[in-house]
Amino acid sequence: MTNNHSCSCCGGCSPKSELNEKVVPKEVLEYLRPLSEFNPLRYDATYFLKKDGSFVFSEGYAHPPRGVYGKVIYYPSDKGITTIFNQMYGNTTKRYDDKGELTLIPHDEQLQLQISLAPNTDRSQLPPFAELRMQFSFDDFAGYFDHRHSLALGCRNYPMIGEAYHKVLAELGLPPERVGCTGSLMFGNFEGAHDDMDLVFYGTVAENRALLSQIRDITRDNPDRRVIEFGKYWPIRFYIDDIMVCSFFAYNDPSEIPLKDFTMEVLGEQVVLEGRVDDDTHAIFMPPILGLDQVKIDGKPAADTKLVIYDGSMRGDFFQGDKIKARVRKVGIRGNCPMNNEEVYLLVISKDVIEVDAPRDF
Numbered sequence: 344m345t346n347n348h349s350c351s352c353c354g355g356c357s358p359k360s361e362l363n364e365k366v367v368p369k370e371v372l373e374y375l376r377p378l379s380e381f382n383p384l385r386y387d388a389t390y391f392l393k394k395d396g397s398f399v400f401s402e403g404y405a406h407p408p409r410g411v412y413g414k415v416i417y418y419p420s421d422k423g424i425t426t427i428f429n430q431m432y433g434n435t436t437k438r439y440d441d442k443g444e445l446t447l448i449p450h451d452e453q454l455q456l457q458i459s460l461a462p463n464t465d466r467s468q469l470p471p472f473a474e475l476r477m478q479f480s481f482d483d484f485a486g487y488f489d490h491r492h493s494l495a496l497g498c499r500n501y502p503m504i505g506e507a508y509h510k511v512l513a514e515l516g517l518p519p520e521r522v523g524c525t526g527s528l529m530f531g532n533f534e535g536a537h538d539d540m541d542l543v544f545y546g547t548v549a550e551n552r553a554l555l556s557q558i559r560d561i562t563r564d565n566p567d568r569r570v571i572e573f574g575k576y577w578p579i580r581f582y583i584d585d586i587m588v589c590s591f592f593a594y595n596d597p598s599e600i601p602l603k604d605f606t607m608e609v610l611g612e613q614v615v616l617e618g619r620v621d622d623d624t625h626a627i628f629m630p631p632i633l634g635l636d637q638v639k640i641d642g643k644p645a646a647d648t649k650l651v652i653y654d655g656s657m658r659g660d661f662f663q664g665d666k667i668k669a670r671v672r673k674v675g676i677r678g679n680c681p682m683n684n685e686e687v688y689l690l691v692i693s694k695d696v697i698e699v700d701a702p703r704d705f
Contacts, residue, residue: 490523605678
């Protein structure tokens with residue numbers, strides 16, 4: 344979608360004037376920034392705070408003017424499962440099963456939760472890639488959380504975070520300006536040992552791919568630092584002591600973003616796509632984009648193509664040589680972006696992945 348954002352929605356006012364402790368914990372307000380400071384290059388992996396106290400997560404670089412295609416992740420609820428500074432919140436992505444184990448909520452159920460939280464929202468004009476998200480206006484928000492501002496406060500407020508962060512910088516040889524944080528640490532929520540530290544790594548495509556190689560070397564040479572969670576191996580995650588580092592790679596050069604300032608049109612019904620990953624250049628970013636060869640459509644040989652995966656849970660899952668089989672739709676892309684006038688395939692939900700052959704030598 345076109346994104347010609349000029350943020351004047353909040354002026355220079357403080358976001359704290361919009362809220363009080365009955366709506367959001369006072370500790371969160373320390374991390375909140377006014378929308379007048381928001382940089383549109385930082386839409387990916389960013390939390391916004393609604394005026395009702397809900398936390399909305401944004402992914403990718405395609406959003407409506409003065410708005411967000413996102414998901415409410417946490418919402419105030421006395422029956423919630425998540426505690427944020429002694430206040431209870433519902434969670435739209437995770438729940439406890441009958442055995443008391445934390446599990447992921449399927450995406451279609453997540454969508455129904457999203458709709459129940461905003462029943463009057465018009466979803467008729469959502470682009471195909473955002474069909475599992477909701478559209479929010481900047482007018483809905485009291486502010487946003489900045490990657491680097493939040494990380495600085497997190498390091499100050501939680502010595503364990505500060506220590507782990509500096510170990511990451513030293514091990515990966517990174518300057519501080521290339522690193523921010525996302526996840527619940529963005530609004531100051533950290534539960535101590537065994538919690539996650541979600542880090543955003545800024546860079547050019549080449550810089551972040553070099554960083555990926557370093558991380559994969561770490562987990563190849565140190566099996567105890569590999570992350571296996573929810574029954575899945577996560578190639579771009581690793582451990583620093585007892586803290587799991589979840590990597591989010593972000594573009595620093597707008598000209599390298601394949602999908603921004605564009606429209607997307609569905610060109611056909613759902614088909615079964617099979618292919619081998621031939622180009623994984625953008626597989627670690629959001630959305631992951633895979634160049635495929637050895638392609639079949641509904642079992643018949645077809646030309647090489649690209650697969651756009653608009654599901655953030657699959658960023659960093661696929662690499663060159665992996666094979667994938669999934670239910671997808673053909674889409675056309677038009678706009679001021681490197682993929683202008685291309686016809687590719689779109690996958691928006693992980694449950695439409697039928698089969699993956701991704702041997703790992705770590």
